[in-house]
Amino acid sequence: AQSVTQPDIHITVSEGASLELRCNYSYGATPYLFWYVQSPGQGLQLLLKYFSGDTLVQGIKGFEAEFKRSQSSFNLRKPSVHWSDAAEYFCAVGNNAGNMLTFGGGTRLMVKP
Amino acid sequence: EPEVTQTPSHQVTQMGQEVILRCVPISNHLYFYWYRQILGQKVEFLVSFYNNEISEKSEIFDDQFSVERPDGSNFTLKIRSTKLEDSAMYFCASSEPPAGPFYGYTFGSGTRLTVV
Numbered sequence: 001a002q003s004v005t006q007p008d009i010h011i012t013v014s015e016g017a018s019l020e021l022r023c024n025y026s027y028g029a030t031p032y033l034f035w036y037v038q039s040p041g042q043g044l045q046l047l048l049k050y051f052s053g054d055t056l057v058q059g060i061k062g063f064e065a066e067f068k069r070s071q072s073s074f075n076l077r078k079p080s081v082h083w084s085d086a087a088e089y090f091c092a093v094g095n096n097a098g099n100m101l102t103f104g105g106g107t108r109l110m111v112k113p
Numbered sequence: 114e115p116e117v118t119q120t121p122s123h124q125v126t127q128m129g130q131e132v133i134l135r136c137v138p139i140s141n142h143l144y145f146y147w148y149r150q151i152l153g154q155k156v157e158f159l160v161s162f163y164n165n166e167i168s169e170k171s172e173i174f175d176d177q178f179s180v181e182r183p184d185g186s187n188f189t190l191k192i193r194s195t196k197l198e199d200s201a202m203y204f205c206a207s208s209e210p211p212a213g214p215f216y217g218y219t220f221g222s223g224t225r226l227t228v229v
Contacts, residue, residue: 043222098214103156
């Protein structure tokens with residue numbers, strides 16, 4: 001069965017600092033990997049996804065993620081965080097059938113001025 | 114940009130009552146899904162639906178849940194006899210897998226269901 005672990009429940013960074021959110025997955029085949037962002041009371045917005053090819057993926061809002069098969073990781077990064085990035089971030093892995101996502105528990109990001 | 118539309122945005126219901134959550138998927142999509150998120154917890158898959166039948170469901174999706182595509186545009190989730198623990202945000206999603214895995218996978222903005 002597929003699973004996703006986000007080890008950090010809460011992270012606080014200063015505005016302008018760099019950010020890395022960790023994600024580890026468990027899946028028997030080549031994974032389909034996603035990062036979503038959710039602002040309070042809102043829906044899920046796709047930041048980026050990895051299916052194959054270049055292991056460094058660029059997304060919206062200046063985010064990127066790197067797929068590392070040897071570490072079963074798909075960490076999300078941003079070089080300089082803005083106050084508007086404060087939200088909850090979810091990593092997800094998709095099944096081979098291309099129809100079901102399994103989400104991690106989420107990381108809540110707080111940004112200090 | 115095409116959107117998945119969910120109505121209502123908030124719904125309050127009494128324990129034991131039936132509730133129907135409604136979704137309008139993106140018009141050319143063929144796969145439809147429901148997920149739920151209990152407050153403060155992770156998003157959980159409930160069910161996927163294709164060609165007028167359930168293609169996959171989780172352990173959460175028990176006999177009190179059902180899904181239906183009553184016409185060419187709507188996709189509904191029915192909870193027959195709501196319990197307090199059904200209080201959650203319910204997300205609908207749709208996609209077009211024949212064009213590729215997770216092709217166009219899009220979530221709606223959710224319906225917050227509160228059971229009192």
